[in-house]
Amino acid sequence: MKDVNEAFRQFLKQKNLQLTMQRQLIVDEFAKVKRHLSVEELYDLVKKREQSIGQVTVFRTLKLLAEANIARAVNFGDKTVRYELDFGTEHHDHLVCLQCGAVVEVFDPDLEKLQDKLCSKYGFSPDWHRLEIFGTCKKCK
Amino acid sequence: MKDVNEAFRQFLKQKNLQLTMQRQLIVDEFAKVKRHLSVEELYDLVKKREQSIGQVTVFRTLKLLAEANIARAVNFGDKTVRYELDFGTEHHDHLVCLQCGAVVEVFDPDLEKLQDKLCSKYGFSPDWHRLEIFGTCKKCK
DNA sequence: TGTCCTATTGAAATAGAATTTCAATTTCAC
DNA sequence: GTGAAATTGAAATTCTATTTCAATAGGACA
Numbered sequence: 001m002k003d004v005n006e007a008f009r010q011f012l013k014q015k016n017l018q019l020t021m022q023r024q025l026i027v028d029e030f031a032k033v034k035r036h037l038s039v040e041e042l043y044d045l046v047k048k049r050e051q052s053i054g055q056v057t058v059f060r061t062l063k064l065l066a067e068a069n070i071a072r073a074v075n076f077g078d079k080t081v082r083y084e085l086d087f088g089t090e091h092h093d094h095l096v097c098l099q100c101g102a103v104v105e106v107f108d109p110d111l112e113k114l115q116d117k118l119c120s121k122y123g124f125s126p127d128w129h130r131l132e133i134f135g136t137c138k139k140c141k
Numbered sequence: 142m143k144d145v146n147e148a149f150r151q152f153l154k155q156k157n158l159q160l161t162m163q164r165q166l167i168v169d170e171f172a173k174v175k176r177h178l179s180v181e182e183l184y185d186l187v188k189k190r191e192q193s194i195g196q197v198t199v200f201r202t203l204k205l206l207a208e209a210n211i212a213r214a215v216n217f218g219d220k221t222v223r224y225e226l227d228f229g230t231e232h233h234d235h236l237v238c239l240q241c242g243a244v245v246e247v248f249d250p251d252l253e254k255l256q257d258k259l260c261s262k263y264g265f266s267p268d269w270h271r272l273e274i275f276g277t278c279k280k281c282k
Numbered sequence: 283t284g285t286c287c288t289a290t291t292g293a294a295a296t297a298g299a300a301t302t303t304c305a306a307t308t309t310c311a312c
Numbered sequence: 313g314t315g316a317a318a319t320t321g322a323a324a325t326t327c328t329a330t331t332t333c334a335a336t337a338g339g340a341c342a
Binding site: 016017018020022023052053054055056057060079 | 288289290291292293299300
């Protein structure tokens, strides 16, 4: 199975774009941190390794990653967009703790099946979906 | 069963706030239109009935309604916040058509049960959740 | 290597919605 | 009626997301 770097390189090539030092660094950090990051959060991380990188470049690189289906934009409650890795990972839903902000990724095949069934009942062709459950996590109880 | 007006009046009273002509009008329009409205969209509707009302008042009234659990903020794809009536209506999920933008509200008790089961598996106490399925609706196929 | 063309970058500017400020007005309690 | 508090709308501000732009870097090719 190819890794994120390889997939990104391939995507760039196909688009006649270049893999620059900046992009490489941003993707590295993004793939390493297994959390849902806003542009600003990722920018802060990247900046620790390379002062000179601008926030705009992080923004643009995340857009590229989303276009390449390597990242996916998500948003919980607040108004800022976050990105999560969407490569080599199965589709999943989110349990968001309203107390501590922790986000757990979960998956249930039966749930997926039921959703498909619901769609077909309405003659609807699902493309993708998102399910977020907000509440209190184990620790916070 | 009480209606929206009654619930809002009660909420205002409890908060020592007033039911003004503006608020009354905004709530009327909001309850009447059974769609998901952005502040601006509702403002346009309200403006037709009363020129003098400002957009800010619509914004503030919707916030109040959300606080009173009469409205709920939702957001589909784009970056603007929309509000939907959340009173006297059962919980429901959304099928969002990516072609025409239509939003269908759906409900499946089995789906709800499975979600609860999933939560308890993780020791998670659900407060509320949202499920949005994006795809193509019957008409657009 | 030098040259041309295109991609890339970061800072600054812009866009656009959400939210706050503020002075004027209205409403309520007394 | 009077005073205190709530309400309102316009304008200002804030906060992200996004675009513009001039400078730089990189690749293709002679």
